[in-house]
Amino acid sequence: MPSPTGVLAPSLTTFTRSVRSKGVSVESSIDNLVSLFKRRQIRDSRPCAVATAQLLRRVVETSKVTDISKLIERVRQIGQRLISAQPRELSIGNIVRRVLGVIREEVEEDREGETSGYSDAGTDSRPQTPKEQDSRTPEPSTLSSRSLTTSPLRHGEMDSILEEVGDERPQRPPLLTSHTSYAVTNTAPTVTSMFSLLSYPRSNIHSPTATPGSQSPSIHLSLSSQALANAGAVKDLKAEVVEGIHEILEELNQADDQIAGYALEHIHSNEVILTHTSSLTVQKFLLKAAAKRKFTVVHAEAYPNHHEATHADVIGRTKSESDDSLSSEVFQKTLTAAGITVVLIPDSAVFALMSRVNKVILDTHVVLVNGDIVAAAGAKALAKAAKLHSTPVVVLSGVYKLSPVYPFDPDALMEDGDPSKVITYEDGDFVDKIEIENPLFDYVPVELVSLYITNLGGHAPSYLHCIINDHYRAEDLDLDISDVYQ
Amino acid sequence: AHAAPFPEEPKRENKNVALFDHLYGNPRRTTLAGASKDVHPAVLALGLQMRNYVICGSSARCVATMLAFKRVIEAYVTPPQNSLPRHLTTHLSSQIEYLVSCRPLSISMGNAIRWLKVKISEVDVSTEESAAKTDLCNAIDNFITEKITVADQVIEKEGSIRYEMATKFKVIVVDSRPLFEGKNLARALADLGIEVQYSLTHGISHVIKDATKVFLGAHAMMSNGRLYSRVGTALVAMTAREADVPVIVCCESIKYTERVALDSFVHNEVAPPEELLIQGETSSPLLKWLDVPNLQLLNLMYDLTPAEYITMVIDESGYLPPSSVPFMQRLSVNS
Numbered sequence: 001m002p003s004p005t006g007v008l009a010p011s012l013t014t015f016t017r018s019v020r021s022k023g024v025s026v027e028s029s030i031d032n033l034v035s036l037f038k039r040r041q042i043r044d045s046r047p048c049a050v051a052t053a054q055l056l057r058r059v060v061e062t063s064k065v066t067d068i069s070k071l072i073e074r075v076r077q078i079g080q081r082l083i084s085a086q087p088r089e090l091s092i093g094n095i096v097r098r099v100l101g102v103i104r105e106e107v108e109e110d111r112e113g114e115t116s117g118y119s120d121a122g123t124d125s126r127p128q129t130p131k132e133q134d135s136r137t138p139e140p141s142t143l144s145s146r147s148l149t150t151s152p153l154r155h156g157e158m159d160s161i162l163e164e165v166g167d168e169r170p171q172r173p174p175l176l177t178s179h180t181s182y183a184v185t186n187t188a189p190t191v192t193s194m195f196s197l198l199s200y201p202r203s204n205i206h207s208p209t210a211t212p213g214s215q216s217p218s219i220h221l222s223l224s225s226q227a228l229a230n231a232g233a234v235k236d237l238k239a240e241v242v243e244g245i246h247e248i249l250e251e252l253n254q255a256d257d258q259i260a261g262y263a264l265e266h267i268h269s270n271e272v273i274l275t276h277t278s279s280l281t282v283q284k285f286l287l288k289a290a291a292k293r294k295f296t297v298v299h300a301e302a303y304p305n306h307h308e309a310t311h312a313d314v315i316g317r318t319k320s321e322s323d324d325s326l327s328s329e330v331f332q333k334t335l336t337a338a339g340i341t342v343v344l345i346p347d348s349a350v351f352a353l354m355s356r357v358n359k360v361i362l363d364t365h366v367v368l369v370n371g372d373i374v375a376a377a378g379a380k381a382l383a384k385a386a387k388l389h390s391t392p393v394v395v396l397s398g399v400y401k402l403s404p405v406y407p408f409d410p411d412a413l414m415e416d417g418d419p420s421k422v423i424t425y426e427d428g429d430f431v432d433k434i435e436i437e438n439p440l441f442d443y444v445p446v447e448l449v450s451l452y453i454t455n456l457g458g459h460a461p462s463y464l465h466c467i468i469n470d471h472y473r474a475e476d477l478d479l480d481i482s483d484v485y486q
Numbered sequence: 487a488h489a490a491p492f493p494e495e496p497k498r499e500n501k502n503v504a505l506f507d508h509l510y511g512n513p514r515r516t517t518l519a520g521a522s523k524d525v526h527p528a529v530l531a532l533g534l535q536m537r538n539y540v541i542c543g544s545s546a547r548c549v550a551t552m553l554a555f556k557r558v559i560e561a562y563v564t565p566p567q568n569s570l571p572r573h574l575t576t577h578l579s580s581q582i583e584y585l586v587s588c589r590p591l592s593i594s595m596g597n598a599i600r601w602l603k604v605k606i607s608e609v610d611v612s613t614e615e616s617a618a619k620t621d622l623c624n625a626i627d628n629f630i631t632e633k634i635t636v637a638d639q640v641i642e643k644e645g646s647i648r649y650e651m652a653t654k655f656k657v658i659v660v661d662s663r664p665l666f667e668g669k670n671l672a673r674a675l676a677d678l679g680i681e682v683q684y685s686l687t688h689g690i691s692h693v694i695k696d697a698t699k700v701f702l703g704a705h706a707m708m709s710n711g712r713l714y715s716r717v718g719t720a721l722v723a724m725t726a727r728e729a730d731v732p733v734i735v736c737c738e739s740i741k742y743t744e745r746v747a748l749d750s751f752v753h754n755e756v757a758p759p760e761e762l763l764i765q766g767e768t769s770s771p772l773l774k775w776l777d778v779p780n781l782q783l784l785n786l787m788y789d790l791t792p793a794e795y796i797t798m799v800i801d802e803s804g805y806l807p808p809s810s811v812p813f814m815q816r817l818s819v820n821s
Contacts, residue, residue, distance in 0.1 A: 303663050304686060308770070315771040315778055336780035343503050343782045344775075346762065347687045348662040348718025352750035352789035356505060378688035381721050384728060414692070422686055427669065433676035437658075437685035439692045 010036055012047040019054050026062050029055055030078055037086035045091040045365055049400045050252050052082055052095040057245040060103075060238060068107055068237065075100055079479055088415055090366045090374075090403040095248065097404065097476040102244030104473060106237050248400075251455070255398030256281045258455035260288035266394065266453070271295040271358045274350070274386075277302035277376040278309035279363030281396045283335065285453075286361070290338035297335055298343045298357060300350055302376050304421040305440055314342050347378050351385045360386045360393045362444075367397050368407045369468050371446030371461040374414075377439045383448035392450040399454050402464065404472045410443045501759065501776065503784045509756045515587045524580045528557040533588035539665060544705045544741055545634050548594040551585070555602060556626045559619055570618055571609045578603070590755050593706035593714070593743045601629065637738040637802035656681040658693045662718040664761045664785065687718050690725050700726040702791075704737035709815060710746040711793035711808035713737075714753075717786045723795035732797040735808075739801045742815035750789040759783035 015036055019029045033055050036042045042051050059078060063071055079096030086092060259281055267273065267289040275282050275297060286297060299314055301307040316334040336342050345353065360382065364373040373379075373395055386393045407413065419436035452459045459467060502510045514537055515521075518530055532554045535541045541550045558581055564570045582599060585591065591599070605625050609618045657675050659682060661668030668684070676682045685693050694700075700722060706714040713719065713735055723733045747753050762785050764770050775781055793808040806814060 302688065305688070307764075311770060311772040314781055315774055317771075334778070336778050339780065341504075341780050341782065343784050344762070344772075345784045345786070346663045346717075348716075348721065349784065349786045349789065351720035351724065352717055352754075352786055353505075355749055356751070376688075377692075378690075380691040381687070381725055385721065385724060388724065423669075423684065430673050430676050434672055434682040434684050437683055437689045437693055439685075439689045442688075442691050 010039075010041045012042050012051055015042065015051050016054060019051075019058050026059055029058060030081065034081055034085040037082060037089065037092070040086070043086075043089065045089065045401050046252060046398070048086070048089040049091040049095045050249065052079075052092045053099070053245055053249050053252065055082075056096065056099045057242055057249070060099075060241050060245065063238070068103065071241075072100060072103055075103065076479065083479065088413055090368075090405055090413075091400055093405065093479055094400055094403050094472075096479060097472045098248055098400075099241075099245055100476045101471070101473045102248070103241050104475070106240045106244060110237055110240075252398070252400055255400065255455045256284045259396050259398065259453055260284040262453050262458060263289035264292055265458070266451075267293055267295060267359070269293050269295065272298060272356055274298045274300065274353070274357040274360045274382070274391075276300045276347075276350075276360075276362060276379055276382055277306040278313045279396075281398070282361055282363045283313060285396055286335055286340070287333060287338055290335060290340045294339070296341045296343065298345060298353055300345055300347050300378070300382065302378055303347060304438065305417050306376055311344070314344055347382075350378075350382050354385045354389045354391060357386070357389070357391050360391055362393060362395050364395050364397045364401060365441060366413070367395070367402045367452065367464065369402075369404050369465055370406060371449065371452070371464050372407055372410070373397075373444045373446075373449065374441050375444055377417075377442050380442035380444045380448070383444050387448050393448060394451045394453060395449050396453050399456060399467065399471060402454065402468050402471065404468050404477050407443075413441065414443065415440045499779055501782050503756075503782045505751060506754065506756050506784070506786070509754055511590075512587065514589060514758060515584075521584055522580045524577060525584045526554070526558045526561060526581060528554040529581045529584060533585050536585070537588040542665070542667065543703075544592045544594045545638070545738060547592050548598050548740060549630055549634055551595050552598055552602070552626050552630055555581070556623050559622050559626075562619065564615055569611050570613075570615055571607050571611060574606050575603055578606070593745075594738075594741045597740050597743070598629065598633075602626070633740045633802075634738060637740070640802040641736050641738070641800050656683065656696075658683040658685065658697055660685055660687060660690055660693065660718075660722055662687045662716070665716075667716070687721060690722055694725050694729045694731060697726065697729075697731050700731055700733045702733060702735045702796075704735050704741050705788055706741045706743050706745075707735070707737050707799065707808070707811045707815075708747050708790070709742075709744050709812040710748075711796070711811050712747060713791040713793075713796055713808070714747065714788055715791065717750075717789045720750075720789045720791040720795070723791045727795040733795055735796055735799045737799055737801055739803065739814055739818040742801075742811055742818060744812070744815055744819075747790055750786070754789075755787040757785040757787050759785050761785050 015033060018024050018032060024032075033042075033051055036051070037048070042048055056075060056078065059075065060071065063074065075096065079093065079100070082096065083093045263285045267286075271293075273286065273295060275286070277300070289295070299310060301310045314334060314336065316337065334342075362373075362375055362379055362383070364375045366374040368374070375395075383393050417438040417440040419431075419438050422436050422438045423431055423434075446461045449461055452461065452464060454467065456467060515533065516537070518534075521530060532541065532550055535550070536547055541547055555578065558578065559574070562570075562574060562577060564573055578599075582591070585595075602622075605622060609622070613621075657672075657680055659668045659672040659675070661672070661684065663686070672682050672684045683693065683696075702713065702715060702719055702723065704713055704715050708714055713723070726733050745753070759775075759782075762783050763772050763775075772783075775783060796808040799806050799808055799811065801814065803814065803817075
């Protein structure tokens with residue numbers, strides 16, 4: 001195995017270390033991650049998401065861009081590179097979209113903050129704000145005339161307003177209506193590099209849903225025409241974006257625990273629960289329930305790709321087996337230690353046992369916008385057997401696994417694994433004569449799923465798209481690689 | 487090969503899965519120790535072979551049992567003050583008891599043994615012993631030929647799965663843990679030059695897309711039309727049915743039983759859980775499973791496929807729907 005980082009085999013841990021160290025340039029971190037993805041040395045949704053978020057945080061931190069639209073474009077391009085390095089790990093794209101969303105949101109909030117800041121400072125009464133804004137709408141839109149017509153009152157307050165921006169976000173009144181009217185009259189795209197520092201990146205907008213009112217802050221800021229203040233604003237914004245990415249990382253860390261928080265709402269006493277393959281999410285969920293309830297878990301081992309992890313799950317891991325994807329959480333209690341009876345079965349026995357199973361709880365690799373999931377191979381037959389026995393199938397998934405991508409070609413999301421796991425080298429003689437199939441994933445259609453539980457709660461399959469809409473911005477949905485070549 | 491790898495501990499947790507507690511019975515015999523002295527060496531060997539899956543599969547076990555019993559009969563001498571029809575049956579019973587202690591009898595073995603006992607009881611007391619023995623041995627040979635060998639040939643012909651037909655086709659073998667019996671089939675077919683694709687249960691949803699027919703073997707056909715076969719069969723049949731691929735069961739009528747079953751719990755066979763440990767892997771964490779409280783391993787042998795998933799059954803008398811199995815069963819018993 002190639003080992004660019006030295007002693008350790010490249011993995012999420014080594015990447016995390018290298019991306020944090022000051023000695024490694026951002027470009028080489030990007031290249032490193034791209035190759036890690038390509039070589040599948042970082043795989044599975046969570047590690048991919050974490051690595052992507054860490055890289056993007058570094059990118060934002062170190063970016064010297066003075067223009068937010070350039071930052072967005074840079075994140076987009078890096079995102080495209082990462083996605084094309086491993087298009088089947090949809091969580092990479094999810095995180096890139098989330099980060100873009102954070103940047104866009106901060107830009108907008110900043111803008112809102114400023115306008116509200118002005119009005120507060122000017123009149124000290126919010127209800128009047130729209131009126132005041134409206135009164136400004138007829139301003140001529142050329143630069144020269146603006147500097148003449150705007151009240152000098154606002155110049156002096158520039159600095160304090162900028163300072164407020166960071167702390168006062170939650171209290172800002174929504175000013176969208178006034179913005180709208182304002183924007184309509186003020187559409188001249190006169191943004192040049194210095195003046196557009198905080199402006200909405202018009203040049204980038206592919207979607208017609210771009211937020212209106214985007215020009216107003218640049219106009220006000222341009223009045224101050226102080227490079228210092230501008231730089232401060234970008235720095236502030238950068239800090240906020242970094243904070244936003246940090247929150248995403250936090251979410252990635254906490255998702256499993258948050259999902260587990262809903263466990264008691266779904267598991268009753270004396271239940272027989274069937275689960276499949278090794279999953280930290282499912283294990284935490286069941287452990288949480290095990291603290292209060294007694295039930296039985298039937299665990300299908302997901303041979304031949306995940307059985308080792310499954311066995312380790314039921315037996316309990318030792319230190320030496322720690323996997324970077326699970327980091328410190330590895331050493332947690334097993335279900336059996338919590339007093340739960342665990343029955344380990346080969347995958348083939350799933351149908352035989354299904355009639356006595358009350359619930360099937362599945363982990364997933366990805367949830368697509370229509371509710372279809374990509375899960376470990378074997379999950380489809382399992383879900384189908386559950387459906388035939390009218391056993392509910394519950395899918396646990398962090399929000400970061402919800403992808404806004406519509407699966408036009410489900411087969412493209414499938415992946416084949418190492419055939420030597422199916423036929424070992426002892427049977428090498430007939431390997432030449434036969435074709436070996438070892439799929440890693442199954443595509444489970446939404447009809448087979450009864451309920452999704454994310455870190456936000458339980459959702460009906462039909463409601464999923466709302467959650468997805470809440471988390472991704474329309475203008476970022478199309479991160480398509482083909483854009484690069486436009 | 488399956489010598490107990492774990493030292494007996496004085497007090498051990500019950501590792502039986504509660505749902506199947508009725509199926510565990512005595513642990514399978516691992517040695518010849520304690521076997522009745524009446525048991526014929528051929529049967530002694532057969533028991534261990536079946537226990538270790540050297541002889542595996544409903545038909546093979548049936549044939550092997552009948553051949554072993556033939557040797558038992560050949561070596562049999564009626565003790566004084568006894569008649570052959572009366573005593574031979576009890577003599578066979580001790581052989582059967584030994585076989586059961588190695589591994590529960592298959593349905594086909596049960597059917598064949600029942601047939602043999604009837605044959606023995608039909609022997610005229612006045613017949614000379616050597617003549618009676620020869621008759622019985624010939625009957626056994628005929629039975630094997632008629633019920634298994636020819637039946638297989640006929641099924642093969644009816645199923646038109648003969649390679650000689652020169653039709654081009656591809657076989658997808660879906661195998662499962664822990665026995666990997668499909669490997670033998672895949673190997674045999676590949677050696678014949680047939681295109682073979684091999685996968686495990688986890689890939690069933692993928693490989694079914696390429697399949698146009700699904701052929702299943704049977705351990706037994708129940709009288710309510712359900713198929714009792716190696717665990718995992720039901721998954722294959724279900725997936726095929728959902729994909730609108732016809733499911734065809736190839737089954738000799740010796741495997742029909744008057745028994746009925748609705749689920750895979752009441753009647754089944756639980757194999758020793760140690761067989762689930764990955765062979766040749768010394769570092770597998772599962773090796774410690776006995777020390778982990780509350781952990782149970784379930785190694786189920788069979789499952790029951792609902793009749794709805796079965797399009798057709800092929801036996802030596804022709805094609806029939808699964809619902810006709812009880813009639814055929816009656817015919818084959820009465821014949």
